[in-house]
Amino acid sequence: MKRYLLHSPFNIYHFEASEWEHPVHNHTYFEIIFILKGNGIHNINGNFFDYGCGDVFLLGPEDFHFFDIRELTEFCFIRFNEPFTKVLSESDESKWKPIIESLLHFPLQSRGSLIKDKQDKAKLLNLLSVLESEYENSQSPYYEIVRDSLMRGILIILARKLRQSDEAGQVSSYSDSVEAILLYVKKNIYFPSRLGIEELAEKFNMAPNYISLFFKKHVGESIKQYITNYKFGLIEARLTYSKLTLSEIAHEFSFTDESHFCRQFKKYSGITPTEFRRRNLPIKKEMTFIS
The missing domain is CATH 2.60.120.280 (Regulatory protein AraC)
Structure with missing residues (x-):
C-alpha cells in the first residue's frame, strides 16, 4: 500500500x-x-x-x-x-x-x-x-x-x-476515561502485551473487574471484543489493500509466527487469511497495488 x-x-x-x-x-x-x-x-x-x-x-x-x-x-x-x-x-x-x-x-x-x-x-x-x-x-x-x-x-x-x-x-458521549482507554488501545494495538485486562486496569487505576464493566457500559462491548475487532479490522485491511505477506502481517501484529496468525484469523473470521484475500481482491480488481 x-x-x-x-x-x-x-x-x-x-x-x-x-x-x-x-x-x-x-x-x-x-x-x-x-x-x-x-x-x-x-x-x-x-x-x-x-x-x-x-x-x-x-x-x-x-x-x-x-x-x-x-x-x-x-x-x-x-x-x-x-x-x-x-x-x-x-x-x-x-x-x-x-x-x-x-x-x-x-x-x-x-x-x-x-x-x-x-x-x-x-x-x-x-x-x-x-x-x-x-x-x-x-x-x-x-x-x-x-x-x-x-x-x-x-x-x-x-x-x-x-x-x-x-x-x-452508539453512546452519545464518552467519559474522559473511556476516551483515554480507546486512545491507549489505538496507540498500542501492535503490542498485545500492553492490552491485557490486568495491564489496562493498572494503567487506568481501576480494578480488573470494574474496568471491564465500565468499558462495556460506555462502549457497548467488552474491552477484549473491542480490541479483537479493531485488530482484525486492521488485518483485513492489510489483506485486502496491501501486498504484505502473511508472515509480515503476523510480525507487524506480534503474533508468534505465521501459523499462529492463520489459526487466530480463522477463529475470528471462519476462513483463512489466504481465502479472505482471494475473496476480497476482486472487489477492487481495478485498483493497482503499490507497495
Missing part, C-alpha cells in the same frame, strides 16, 4: 476531480477532508460511505481510503502532522490538549462524515474559507496566530459533534 508523506507541519490541498487518480493509501499525517461539491462513495478502512456537498471526514495516520467519484467533486484537504497538533495545544495545554487528542485519536473509521447538521456545515465552510485565504498569505507576520485559531475552531466543532453523536445506537 502506498504511504503518503507530509514534508511540512501543515498544508492545504484544494482541487477538483471527476476521477480519483490516487491508489489506495494511508498517510503519516492527519487529514480533514471537506467536500465542497459533487457526490460519490468514500471508502475508509473498507467501510463505504456516500458523500455529498458539506460532508467532512477526519482521517488519521493509520486510516486508508479512496474515493469513487460519481459527479465532479471539489475537495479541500487540510493536512497536518503530530507536531502541529502539539502547537495547537501548547498555548493552554490543560484546555486544548485533551480535546484535540480525544478527537484526533478517537476511533472514527466507521462513522463516515462527522457533520450532518446544515448549520454546522455552513460554519465549517466559512472557517475553511478564511483559513484558505490566510494560507495564501502565509508570509504575513500574523499568519500562524490566525491559522492556529481557525484550526482550533474547526477541531472544536468536530469534537463537539462527535460527543453529541448518537448514530447507529
Whole structure:
C-alpha cells in the first residue's frame, strides 16, 4: 500500500476531480477532508460511505481510503502532522490538549462524515474559507496566530459533534476515561502485551473487574471484543489493500509466527487469511497495488 508523506507541519490541498487518480493509501499525517461539491462513495478502512456537498471526514495516520467519484467533486484537504497538533495545544495545554487528542485519536473509521447538521456545515465552510485565504498569505507576520485559531475552531466543532453523536445506537458521549482507554488501545494495538485486562486496569487505576464493566457500559462491548475487532479490522485491511505477506502481517501484529496468525484469523473470521484475500481482491480488481 502506498504511504503518503507530509514534508511540512501543515498544508492545504484544494482541487477538483471527476476521477480519483490516487491508489489506495494511508498517510503519516492527519487529514480533514471537506467536500465542497459533487457526490460519490468514500471508502475508509473498507467501510463505504456516500458523500455529498458539506460532508467532512477526519482521517488519521493509520486510516486508508479512496474515493469513487460519481459527479465532479471539489475537495479541500487540510493536512497536518503530530507536531502541529502539539502547537495547537501548547498555548493552554490543560484546555486544548485533551480535546484535540480525544478527537484526533478517537476511533472514527466507521462513522463516515462527522457533520450532518446544515448549520454546522455552513460554519465549517466559512472557517475553511478564511483559513484558505490566510494560507495564501502565509508570509504575513500574523499568519500562524490566525491559522492556529481557525484550526482550533474547526477541531472544536468536530469534537463537539462527535460527543453529541448518537448514530447507529452508539453512546452519545464518552467519559474522559473511556476516551483515554480507546486512545491507549489505538496507540498500542501492535503490542498485545500492553492490552491485557490486568495491564489496562493498572494503567487506568481501576480494578480488573470494574474496568471491564465500565468499558462495556460506555462502549457497548467488552474491552477484549473491542480490541479483537479493531485488530482484525486492521488485518483485513492489510489483506485486502496491501501486498504484505502473511508472515509480515503476523510480525507487524506480534503474533508468534505465521501459523499462529492463520489459526487466530480463522477463529475470528471462519476462513483463512489466504481465502479472505482471494475473496476480497476482486472487489477492487481495478485498483493497482503499490507497495
